Amino acid sequence: MDPREQSLLDAVPTGLLIGGQWRDASTGARFGVDDPATGQQLTTVADASPADAMAALDAAAAAQEEWAATAPRVRGEILRKAFELITARADDFALLMTMEMGKALPEARGEVAYGAEFLRWFSEEAVRVAGRYQTAPDGKSRFLVLRKPVGPCLLITPWNFPLAMATRKAGAAIAAGCTMVIKPAKLTPLTTLLFAQVMLEAGVPAGVLNVIPTSSAGSTTGPLIADPRLRKLSFTGSTEVGVTLLQQAAENVLRTSMELGGNAPFLVFADADLDAAVDGALAAKLRNIGEACTAANRFYVQAPVAEEFSRRLAEKVAAKRVGRGTEDGIDIGPLIDERSRDKVHALVTDAVARGARVVTGGGPVSGPGWFYQPTVLSNVPADATVATEEIFGPVAPIITFDTEDEAVELANSTPYGLIAYAYTTDLNRALRLPERIESGMLGLNSGVISNPAAPFGGVKQSGMGREGGFEGIDEYLATMYVGIPSPF
Numbered sequence: 492m493d494p495r496e497q498s499l500l501d502a503v504p505t506g507l508l509i510g511g512q513w514r515d516a517s518t519g520a521r522f523g524v525d526d527p528a529t530g531q532q533l534t535t536v537a538d539a540s541p542a543d544a545m546a547a548l549d550a551a552a553a554a555q556e557e558w559a560a561t562a563p564r565v566r567g568e569i570l571r572k573a574f575e576l577i578t579a580r581a582d583d584f585a586l587l588m589t590m591e592m593g594k595a596l597p598e599a600r601g602e603v604a605y606g607a608e609f610l611r612w613f614s615e616e617a618v619r620v621a622g623r624y625q626t627a628p629d630g631k632s633r634f635l636v637l638r639k640p641v642g643p644c645l646l647i648t649p650w651n652f653p654l655a656m657a658t659r660k661a662g663a664a665i666a667a668g669c670t671m672v673i674k675p676a677k678l679t680p681l682t683t684l685l686f687a688q689v690m691l692e693a694g695v696p697a698g699v700l701n702v703i704p705t706s707s708a709g710s711t712t713g714p715l716i717a718d719p720r721l722r723k724l725s726f727t728g729s730t731e732v733g734v735t736l737l738q739q740a741a742e743n744v745l746r747t748s749m750e751l752g753g754n755a756p757f758l759v760f761a762d763a764d765l766d767a768a769v770d771g772a773l774a775a776k777l778r779n780i781g782e783a784c785t786a787a788n789r790f791y792v793q794a795p796v797a798e799e800f801s802r803r804l805a806e807k808v809a810a811k812r813v814g815r816g817t818e819d820g821i822d823i824g825p826l827i828d829e830r831s832r833d834k835v836h837a838l839v840t841d842a843v844a845r846g847a848r849v850v851t852g853g854g855p856v857s858g859p860g861w862f863y864q865p866t867v868l869s870n871v872p873a874d875a876t877v878a879t880e881e882i883f884g885p886v887a888p889i890i891t892f893d894t895e896d897e898a899v900e901l902a903n904s905t906p907y908g909l910i911a912y913a914y915t916t917d918l919n920r921a922l923r924l925p926e927r928i929e930s931g932m933l934g935l936n937s938g939v940i941s942n943p944a945a946p947f948g949g950v951k952q953s954g955m956g957r958e959g960g961f962e963g964i965d966e967y968l969a970t971m972y973v974g975i976p977s978p979f
Contacts, residue, residue: 493817496590499583500681505536507543507704508687510550511697517542522706524681527593527825528815528860536680539703544672544711545718547701551643551670552720554698559640559668561696563618566665570614573693577607577654580689584654584682586817591679592653593824593861594779595816605941606655609662609959612943616964617666626977635973640668641746642722644967645715647708647736648683649727650676650827651782657683659943659958660725661690661700667967669723673702674712678827680704719743723967726750727784730907730952748956748966750784750948752881753909755930756902757787760895761795763914764936769803771938772887775912777811777865778939780824781885782831784953785910785932785941789878790889791901797869797891804887805850805867813862825860826884832861835884838877839866842888847871852886873901881907895920903929909949912938931957 505521506513520538525531539547558566577584584606585599594602622636644664648656657673664671675683687702705711715721716739723746726736730752740747757775759768775787792800816824826832836855843849852866863884871878871888878888892898902911912934913924925933931949934940941947946960956966 496586496817499586500534500590503534503587503681503685504688505534505681505684507537507539507547508684508691508700508702509543509547510553510701511691516540517546522677524591524679526590527827528862530859530861533590534681536684536704538707539705539711541711541714544703544705544715547672547703548643548715548718548720550698550701551672554696555640555643555670558670558696558699561668563620563668566668567614567617569694570610570617570662570665573690573695574607574610574614576689576693577603577610577686581607584685587685588653588679588682589816589824591681592650593816593827595821595824598779599816602652602655605943606652606658608943609655609658612959613662613666613964616961620667620964620968631977633975633977635975637971637973638968639971641967641969642669643720644669644671644723644725645712645721646671646673647712647724647726647728648673648675650678651779653679653682654686656727657686659947659963663958663963664723664967665695665699667964669967670699671701672715673700674708675702675704677704677706677708713739716740716745717742722746724748725956725958725966733954746966748958749954750956750958751909751952751954752907753784753786753949753953754788754879754881754905754907755785755910755912756928757790758898758902758911758913758915758924759790759792759796759800760898760913760915760917760920761793762916763796764916765796765800765803767936768800768914769807771912771914771934771936772804773807774938775934776887777808777823777885780826782827782883784881786882787887787912787938788882789901790887791892791898792889793898794891794893797889801850801867801869801889804889808865808867808887809851811865813856813864815860823862823865823885825862827861829861831883832863835863835882835886838880838882839868839886842868842871842875842877845872845875847875847877847888879905899924899927906952907949908951909953910934910940
C-alpha cells in the first residue's frame with residue numbers, strides 16, 4: 492500500500508462514536524472494509540451491536556433538549572466551521588473515498604466539494620427558521636405558529652456517496668436543532684467516521700452526532716426505530732429496504748424521509764443539440780461509475796438521430812480509461828463488489844440475448860478488483876431487463892422512439908420517479924415535459940443537476956420528502972400552533 496494511503500488509514504478513527512467518545516463495540520467485534528479495486532482489506536472497524544445502538548440513542552436523547560435550545564447562530568457557526576475543515580482536508584477525504592468506494596480521484600474531489608457545500612448551505616439556513624403571528628379571520632384570536640426540532644433522528648446513509656449523503660442529512664438535522672444517530676453503509680464506513688471526527692473538531696457537542704457502523708443493519712437499527720424516543724428516520728438506499736423501514740416506522744408514526752431507487756429515462760429528441768446530448772449522457776451515465784440513483788438508466792433516442800447518437804456516445808465511452816481510481820488519468824473505477832459486477836454483466840447478457848447489439852464494451856475486466864467495461868448497447872428492446880431494472884453500473888442501453896407521446900409513455904413506464912433527463916431545442920416541448928414526466932427532478936438539457944441549494948427527491952417508489960434546498964431543513968422541523976385570545 493502507498494505510504495500516504497497507510498498514513499491516512501492510521502489517522503481515521505475506527506470505533507463507534509457515542510456520546511462524544513470513541514469506543515469499541517460492546518462485543519469487541521469488528522468487520523473488514525475492502526478496496527474494491529484490489530479486493531484487499533484496508534482496515535477493520537468496530538461492529539456495533541443492538542446494545543451499542545441503544546447507547547447511541549441514549550446519548551442523542553440526553554443531548555436533545557440542550558441542543559434544541561442552542562442558539563441558531565451557534566449551530567450555524569459549527570456547520571460553517573465543519574465546511575471549512577472538510578474543505579481544508581479535501582485531499583484526505585477524496586483519497587479515502589476512492590480507497591473504500593472506488594470512484595476516481597477527480598470524482599471523489601467533486602464529491603468532497605459537493606458534500607461540504609451542504610454544511611455551508613445549512614449553516615445559512617439554521618438562522619432562517621421562521622414561524623408566524625397573525626390575526627384569525629374573525630378577529631377574535633391570534634395564531635402563533637412555531638417551528639421546532641422534531642427530535643432525535645436515525646440517519647441511514649448509502650455506500651455510493653459516503654460523504655455527501657452524510658452531510659446532506661446531518662447538516663439539515665444540526666441546523667434544525669436535532670440530535671442524531673448515523674448508521675453508515677458497511678461497505679464504506681471510513682469516510683463517515685472521518686466526517687464525524689471533523690464534526691467534533693468543529694464543536695458539535697457530545698451526544699449530538701453519534702455514529703454506529705455495523706455489519707448487521709436490520710438487527711441494529713430495528714430497536715432504535717421501535718423506541719418512542721426516536722422521532723425521525725431518514726434513509727437513502729433501495730426501495731425494497733425502504734419499504735421495510737417504512738413498515739417499521741409506522742409503528743411509532745415516525746417522520747420519514749426516503750430517497751429510494753431510480754430508473755432514470757434520458758430522452759433525446761431529433762431537434763436536440765447532439766454534441767450537448769452526448770456530453771450530458773456521459774455525465775448522467777458514468778458519474779460515480781454509474782453507481783448513482785440519479786444515473787441515466789434508459790436512453791430513449793428519437794429514430795432519426797438514434798444511430799448517430801449511438802455512434803458518438805460509443806466513441807466517447809470507449810475512450811474512458813478503467814483502473815484503480817487513485818491512479819492518474821483514470822476515468823472509471825471498480826464497481827463496489829463482486830455481486831454488483833455480476834449483476835451488471837447479467838443485465839448486459841440478457842439484453843444481448845434479446846437482440847441488443849454491443850456497440851462498445853460488454854464484459855468484465857480481468858484481474859483483481861470488480862471492474863466492468865463502460866458499455867453502450869443499441870437496438871435494445873423496451874422490455875429488456877436492463878431497461879426495467881436499475882443498472883448501477885457503466886452501461887447505456889439505447890432504445891428508439893418515434894413521437895413525443897411515445898417518449899413520455901416510455902419514460903413513465905416504471906414504478907420509479909426520481910429523476911429524468913431530456914434534450915430538446917423546442918421551447919414548447921421543454922415547457923411541456925416537466926408537466927408530463929412523472930419524476931421529482933428533471934435535467935433539461937443538462938446531465939447533472941444535483942445542487943445543495945435545490946430540493947432533491949422523487950415520487951412514486953423513488954421515495955418521499957426532500958433533501959437540500961429550503962425544503963431540506965423542513966424535514967427536521969415540527970410545526971406547533973398556539974391559539975391566543977385577542978388582546979383587544
